[in-house]
Amino acid sequence: xxxxxxxxxxxxxxxxxxxxxxxxxxxxxxxxxxxxxxxxxxxxxxxxxxxxxxxxxxxxxxxxxxxxxxxxxxxxxxxxxxxxxxxxxxxxxxxxxxxxxxxxxxxxxxxxxxxxxxxxxxxxxxxxxxxxxxxxxxxxxxxxxxxxxxxxxxxxxxxxxxxxxxxxxxxxxxxxxxxxxxxxxxxxxxxxxxxxxxxxxxxxxxxxxxxxxxxxxxxxxxxxxxxxxxxxxxxxxxxxxxxxxxxxxxxxxxxxxxxxxxxxxxxxxxxxxxxxxxxxxxxxxxxxxxxxxxxxxxxxxxxxxxxxxxxxxxxxxxxxxxxxxxxxxxxxxxxxxxxxxxxxxxxxxxxxxxxxxx
Ligand code: PLP
Numbered sequence: 001x002x003x004x005x006x007x008x009x010x011x012x013x014x015x016x017x018x019x020x021x022x023x024x025x026x027x028x029x030x031x032x033x034x035x036x037x038x039x040x041x042x043x044x045x046x047x048x049x050x051x052x053x054x055x056x057x058x059x060x061x062x063x064x065x066x067x068x069x070x071x072x073x074x075x076x077x078x079x080x081x082x083x084x085x086x087x088x089x090x091x092x093x094x095x096x097x098x099x100x101x102x103x104x105x106x107x108x109x110x111x112x113x114x115x116x117x118x119x120x121x122x123x124x125x126x127x128x129x130x131x132x133x134x135x136x137x138x139x140x141x142x143x144x145x146x147x148x149x150x151x152x153x154x155x156x157x158x159x160x161x162x163x164x165x166x167x168x169x170x171x172x173x174x175x176x177x178x179x180x181x182x183x184x185x186x187x188x189x190x191x192x193x194x195x196x197x198x199x200x201x202x203x204x205x206x207x208x209x210x211x212x213x214x215x216x217x218x219x220x221x222x223x224x225x226x227x228x229x230x231x232x233x234x235x236x237x238x239x240x241x242x243x244x245x246x247x248x249x250x251x252x253x254x255x256x257x258x259x260x261x262x263x264x265x266x267x268x269x270x271x272x273x274x275x276x277x278x279x280x281x282x283x284x285x286x287x288x289x290x291x292x293x294x295x296x297x298x299x300x301x302x303x304x305x306x307x308x309x310x311x312x313x314x315x316x317x318x319x320x321x322x323x324x325x326x327x328x329x330x331x332x333x334x335x336x337x338x339x340x341x342x343x344x345x346x347x348x349x350x351x352x353x354x355x356x357x358x
């Protein structure tokens with residue numbers, strides 16, 4: 001058995017050898033001209049991927065810390081959370097642990113976030129922040145950002161919008177400036193196709209200004225501290241330099257592929273996976289219109305023996321997902337993002353079928 005099976009789980013995702021080699025570039029000093037040049041290059045690249053001129057902070061810890069960062073730099077009155085899956089629920093726990101006044105709009109897993117619900121709650125005037133997950137990794141549910149953007153710009157221009165794009169950034173087109181997202185966060189182990197332990201956020205002028213007026217936000221997650229170092233193309237503390245080299249490499253790959261082609265590739269892989277599942281008589285966990293481009297969550301109405309398939313695939317050198325938490329066995333996910341291309345997906349689904357029929 002291969003002790004390092006190819007990953008088709010929704011994070012960490014597959015990291016090919018060429019990317020691993022970039023991560024093994026020799027270390028450089030973190031207060032040098034070399035690192036500033038590297039960071040400048042990366043920031044430009046990420047701004048292009050996110051269609052934004054916002055500041056981009058490069059952060060050497062998991063995205064979970066950015067949930068807290070977003071909140072600590074924005075909440076004064078209270079925060080409105082949209083909870084439609086495991087990760088949005090965890091974000092709620094973070095804001096509760098920080099002691100913020102919050103309201104939770106709860107959805108059944110598999111449902112997308114709805115603009116009317118947000119409107120109803122924001123109209124109370126009790127919340128100055130909206131927090132939501134764009135692509136719920138637990139269920140493969142992608143919410144529409146455009147209607148929410150229109151609502152916020154027309155009726156609630158002062159509300160600060162925090163968006164978790166952990167499993168969509170670099171895999172799904174999100175135009176940050178056009179949408180007016182104030183804080184968008186991701187980690188690197190999903191569609192960026194790098195190892196975990198590093199994260200990225202885009203930060204608008206609006207949240208940055210708000211941060212100035214907030215007291216007791218600590219030091220480590222303070223956007224104003226990041227800003228000070230950002231102006232020198234550095235980071236407040238010693239960064240994970242391997243991740244920086246890895247990011248540079250991935251950005252070069254993205255440049256070679258072309259952004260439009262990258263978005264198209266992810267949509268094509270989604271369509272392929274969905275047709276494959278439909279043909280086998282399965283359905284989908286996420287509601288129609290909210291099915292993710294990076295993860296397909298298949299509702300196992302055919303009662304396939306998921307553990308058997310999992311073990312057979314492992315013998316063949318592939319790691320499959322068996323379903324998140326309470327969904328295990330009932331709905332499983334196929335991740336098609338980052339360094340996974342159509343040929344990889346086709347090979348995986350071919351092996352999947354063999355495992356099923358074994
Ligand atoms: N948000 C979403 C949507 C996720 O899928 C995950 C991890 O899977 C996280 C946040 C947490 O990311 P990290 O493990 O980098 O803290």
